[in-house]
Amino acid sequence: MPAYEAILILKKMARPEVAKALKRATTNIFNNNGLLFGIENLGHRALPYGISAHGRRHKEGSYFLIRFDSSTTTIEVLKDEFRRDIDVVRNGFVRIRPEENIECTLDEEMKPPAYRQDVKDMIEEGRRREKYKFQPKTGLEYNPWRT
Amino acid sequence: MMPIVRTLARSRSMFSLSASVVNPAFSSSIIRSNYIPVRGIKTTDTMHPDPVYDEDEKVLKKVLEERQQQCEDLPIGMDNPYEKPKKICILCEHGITPNYKNIKLLYQFVSPYTGMPYERHITGLCKQKQEQVEKAILLAVNLGLMSNYLKEVEFLKDPKLCDPERPFRPHKY
Numbered sequence: 001m002p003a004y005e006a007i008l009i010l011k012k013m014a015r016p017e018v019a020k021a022l023k024r025a026t027t028n029i030f031n032n033n034g035l036l037f038g039i040e041n042l043g044h045r046a047l048p049y050g051i052s053a054h055g056r057r058h059k060e061g062s063y064f065l066i067r068f069d070s071s072t073t074t075i076e077v078l079k080d081e082f083r084r085d086i087d088v089v090r091n092g093f094v095r096i097r098p099e100e101n102i103e104c105t106l107d108e109e110m111k112p113p114a115y116r117q118d119v120k121d122m123i124e125e126g127r128r129r130e131k132y133k134f135q136p137k138t139g140l141e142y143n144p145w146r147t
Numbered sequence: 148m149m150p151i152v153r154t155l156a157r158s159r160s161m162f163s164l165s166a167s168v169v170n171p172a173f174s175s176s177i178i179r180s181n182y183i184p185v186r187g188i189k190t191t192d193t194m195h196p197d198p199v200y201d202e203d204e205k206v207l208k209k210v211l212e213e214r215q216q217q218c219e220d221l222p223i224g225m226d227n228p229y230e231k232p233k234k235i236c237i238l239c240e241h242g243i244t245p246n247y248k249n250i251k252l253l254y255q256f257v258s259p260y261t262g263m264p265y266e267r268h269i270t271g272l273c274k275q276k277q278e279q280v281e282k283a284i285l286l287a288v289n290l291g292l293m294s295n296y297l298k299e300v301e302f303l304k305d306p307k308l309c310d311p312e313r314p315f316r317p318h319k320y
Contacts, residue, residue, distance in 0.1 A: 007290045007291070009291050048291065048292070048293055048295075049294055049295065049296070061291075063292070065248070089291070092289065094290075099244050102239065102273075102275045104235040104236055104239035104273045104276075105275070106235060106271070107234045
C-alpha cells in the first residue's frame with residue numbers, strides 16, 4: 001500500500017478536545033483499512049495567513065503530522081471526513097515517493113548559448129523544418145495541379 | 148504511343164509559359180522555375196563562434212593513443228589537465244532534496260520583499276532542483292505551513308543563499 005502523510009491543522013482548543021479530534025481522525029484511518037505508523041505534534045503556532053473554516057476565521061492552530069499507509073481510494077473518503085469535521089481548519093495529504101537520484105546539469109546550463117546542447121538541438125530542429133519540401137508522390141512527371 | 152507523346156509536349160509548353168508561379172516541389176529538369184529561396188539568404192555579416200564539440204577531443208585522444216603504440220615520440224593521449232571542476236548547484240553539492248515540511252530551507256529561496264520564490268538565475272540551482280523547490284513551496288503554502296506573501300520574521304536572519312543584486316546570470320531588473 002502506498003505511503004501517505006496527512007497534515008492536519010486543528011483549531012485553538014483545550015487539550016482533551018484536541019485528543020478527541022485526533023482520535024476521530026485515526027479511527028477513520030483504521031475503519032478504512034489503513035496502517036497507522038505515527039502521529040507527530042508540530043506545535044501550536046500562529047497560522048501563516050488567516051484561514052476561514054466552518055463559519056469562523058482562524059489565526060492560530062495546532063499542527064499534526066499523521067504517517068500512514070492506505071489504499072488510494074480511501075484518501076477520498078478521509079478527505080470527505082475531514083471536510084465535515086468542525087474542529088479541522090485545514091487538511092492535506094501528500095503521497096510519499098522514493099527520492100530520485102538527479103545529476104546536476106548546472107554546468108551545462110551556465111555555458112554560453114552557442115555551447116549548450118539544448119540550444120544546438122533547437123537550431124537543428126529549425127534547420128530541419130526549413131528544408132522540408134512537400135512530396136506530392138503522384139507518380140507523374142508533370143504537375144497535375146498547374147501551380 | 149503517339150497520343151501520349153503529343154499530350155506531354157503540350158503540357159510542357161503550358162508549363163514553360165507559367166514558369167514564374169511553379170511549385171518548388173516540382174522543380175525538375177523539364178520545368179525551368181524562377182523560384183528563389185528566401186530563407187537561405189544571408190542577411191547579416193555577424194559571425195557566430197564555432198561551438199567546441201566534445202566528440203572531436205575524444206576522437207583526437209583515441210587517434211593519439213593509437214599512434215603512441217606505433218611511435219613513442221608522439222604526444223600522449225590524456226585528459227585535459229587544465230580542465231576546471233564542474234560547477235554543481237548548492238543543493239546537489241550537499242545531496243539535499245527539498246521537503247515541504249522543511250520550511251526553513253524553502254524560505255531561503257524566497258524573497259524577503261515579496262514573499263515569492265526567486266527564479267533560477269538568482270537561486271543558482273539546476274533546472275530539476277529549482278522545480279523541486281518550487282513544487283515544495285507551493286505544497287507548503289497550500290497546506291498552511293508557509294506564507295505566500297511574506298517571509299516570516301524568524302527566518303529573516305538566516306544565511307543568504309540568493310542575492311537579487313548579484314544574480315548568477317544577468318537579468319533585466
